[in-house]
Amino acid sequence: MGSATGAGSLTSDASHDDPGQARVVDVSPSGRPELIELIRAVAEGDQSALAQVYDQLAPRVFGLALRIVRDRALAEEVTQDVFLQIWRQASEVDPGRGSPVGWVMTLTHRRSVDRVRSEQAQSDRLHRYESENKTPPYDVTAEEAVERIEAGRVQQALDRIGEPHRTTLALAYFSGFTHREVAERMDIPLGTAKTRIRDGLRKLRTQLDGGEQG
Amino acid sequence: MSEADMHDLAAAYAVDAVDPDERAAFEAHLADCDRCRREVEELQDLALVLSDGLEVEPPAQLRASVLDLVATEARGPETAGAARDAAGGEAAATGSPADGDATATAEPHEDGAADVTSLDARRRHRAPTRGPGRWLAAAAAAVVLAGGVWGVSQALNPDPATQVIRADDASEHTADTEDGPVAVIVSAAEGRAVVQLPAEFASPRAGSVYQAWFVSADGTARSAGVLQPEMLEERTALLEGSPDDAVAVGFTVEPTGGSDQPTTEPFVVVPLA
Numbered sequence: 001m002g003s004a005t006g007a008g009s010l011t012s013d014a015s016h017d018d019p020g021q022a023r024v025v026d027v028s029p030s031g032r033p034e035l036i037e038l039i040r041a042v043a044e045g046d047q048s049a050l051a052q053v054y055d056q057l058a059p060r061v062f063g064l065a066l067r068i069v070r071d072r073a074l075a076e077e078v079t080q081d082v083f084l085q086i087w088r089q090a091s092e093v094d095p096g097r098g099s100p101v102g103w104v105m106t107l108t109h110r111r112s113v114d115r116v117r118s119e120q121a122q123s124d125r126l127h128r129y130e131s132e133n134k135t136p137p138y139d140v141t142a143e144e145a146v147e148r149i150e151a152g153r154v155q156q157a158l159d160r161i162g163e164p165h166r167t168t169l170a171l172a173y174f175s176g177f178t179h180r181e182v183a184e185r186m187d188i189p190l191g192t193a194k195t196r197i198r199d200g201l202r203k204l205r206t207q208l209d210g211g212e213q214g
Numbered sequence: 215m216s217e218a219d220m221h222d223l224a225a226a227y228a229v230d231a232v233d234p235d236e237r238a239a240f241e242a243h244l245a246d247c248d249r250c251r252r253e254v255e256e257l258q259d260l261a262l263v264l265s266d267g268l269e270v271e272p273p274a275q276l277r278a279s280v281l282d283l284v285a286t287e288a289r290g291p292e293t294a295g296a297a298r299d300a301a302g303g304e305a306a307a308t309g310s311p312a313d314g315d316a317t318a319t320a321e322p323h324e325d326g327a328a329d330v331t332s333l334d335a336r337r338r339h340r341a342p343t344r345g346p347g348r349w350l351a352a353a354a355a356a357v358v359l360a361g362g363v364w365g366v367s368q369a370l371n372p373d374p375a376t377q378v379i380r381a382d383d384a385s386e387h388t389a390d391t392e393d394g395p396v397a398v399i400v401s402a403a404e405g406r407a408v409v410q411l412p413a414e415f416a417s418p419r420a421g422s423v424y425q426a427w428f429v430s431a432d433g434t435a436r437s438a439g440v441l442q443p444e445m446l447e448e449r450t451a452l453l454e455g456s457p458d459d460a461v462a463v464g465f466t467v468e469p470t471g472g473s474d475q476p477t478t479e480p481f482v483v484v485p486l487a
């Protein structure tokens with residue numbers, strides 16, 4: 001067992017040494033009008049608009065969360081968090097980015113990964129032996145992680161980008177590994193992991209552009 | 215980290231494959247780097263296809279729960295208490311003192327330590343917040359938005375136990391018990407240690423408690439605190455005091471309230487070597 005570093009070095013300082021810049025922008029009616037309109041209404045405090053956003057996006061949010069955290073209760077928490085975040089931050093949606101689906105799914109992905117990592121920090125060290133329904137992702141091999149990604153469009157999209165990008169992207173995107181951990185698991189240099197993540201994502205576009213759905 | 219290294223992080227950042235330090239550093243970099251901002255946008259847009267086709271219908275009651283929480287926030291602080299009781303009720307029951315502490319610490323950051331606090335604990339503290347209008351002002355102060363990028367950075371302010379667990383210098387030490395491994399995680403930098411218990415750890419008999427001890431090389435024991443029921447429940451406890459020069463952490467059964475010195479043989483000793 002030994003040393004327990006690597007799952008992410010979370011320091012209390014991290015919250016303070018990044019002043020960053022807050023940006024508050026209006027939503028412009030570009031991208032998908034309906035959703036953008038709804039998000040704008042949410043920004044105005046319209047709760048029924050949030051309910052409609054929920055109806056449109058909850059299955060996708062919940063589906064991605066579930067795929068990453070692999071536990072229904074946790075996925076529900078993530079989904080709830082994401083919609084609260086939408087409620088609070090709808091005003092900050094960038095008009096230059098087209099459909100707010102991207103914003104919502106990015107929130108979902110980050111929240112899921114953060115959740116799986118914090119869960120990981122607790123559970124991985126504790127009950128490694130409990131592997132019935134919920135195997136902590138950090139315990140799985142690269143192959144297992146990829147095998148968990150079942151059939152469907154994603155699988156196909158991932159399959160078509162080919163190895164080694166398929167495994168790299170699956171580990172990074174669905175298993176919540178950092179690029180460092182991906183590199184360790186695949187036994188490749190750090191720089192290679194980062195490059196493969198980028199190239200893998202770009203290959204997705206090739207698939208989309210050349211694919212049957214255009 | 216060099217500027218070139220920073221640029222290199224864009225892809226990993228786009229799919230959240232960075233650790234918290236890298237995330238913070240990269241977001242600071244993003245503020246000044248158009249190239250990375252464009253790349254992150256591009257890659258996040260591409261990643262969108264990865265969540266397409268994964269749709270799963272969430273349980274029906276989740277919708278009501280989300281809308282309840284939103285309604286509670288929208289009502290503002292004056293009714294938050296009543297609304298909270300109506301919406302949750304279980305908040306007080308399940309929120310342990312540990313949760314309370316953690317959330318209190320996280321308070322200034324609002325969304326910050328969300329991943330380390332329980333939903334109920336967060337709900338309690340989120341209740342008296344503002345609707346979107348007033349959120350804007352707070353967001354300007356509390357939320358770091360990487361310009362042009364969807365990702366909203368989250369201030370990180372974990373509870374003390376999580377800080378230990380995730381400290382850079384954290385080391386884990388375990389010993390087996392009949393119920394499974396007991397782990398002690400030590401961070402010298404944090405000056406603290408955390409114990410994690412197996413899932414099915416038996417509770418102490420009535421009238422007795424489990425007490426943790428820092429054991430020095432000369433065999434003397436220093437109390438590291440009594441494991442309270444909620445700690446057993448959560449299976450994680452921040453030990454009292456600093457591990458300092460302790461060479462082991464021992465656990466004994468003591469009368470309720472704990473003892474100054476161990477009165478029984480330890481049932482498990484976790485060597486810190």
Ligand SMILES: [Zn+2]
Pocket residue numbers: 220221243247249250251
């Ligand atoms: Zn850059």
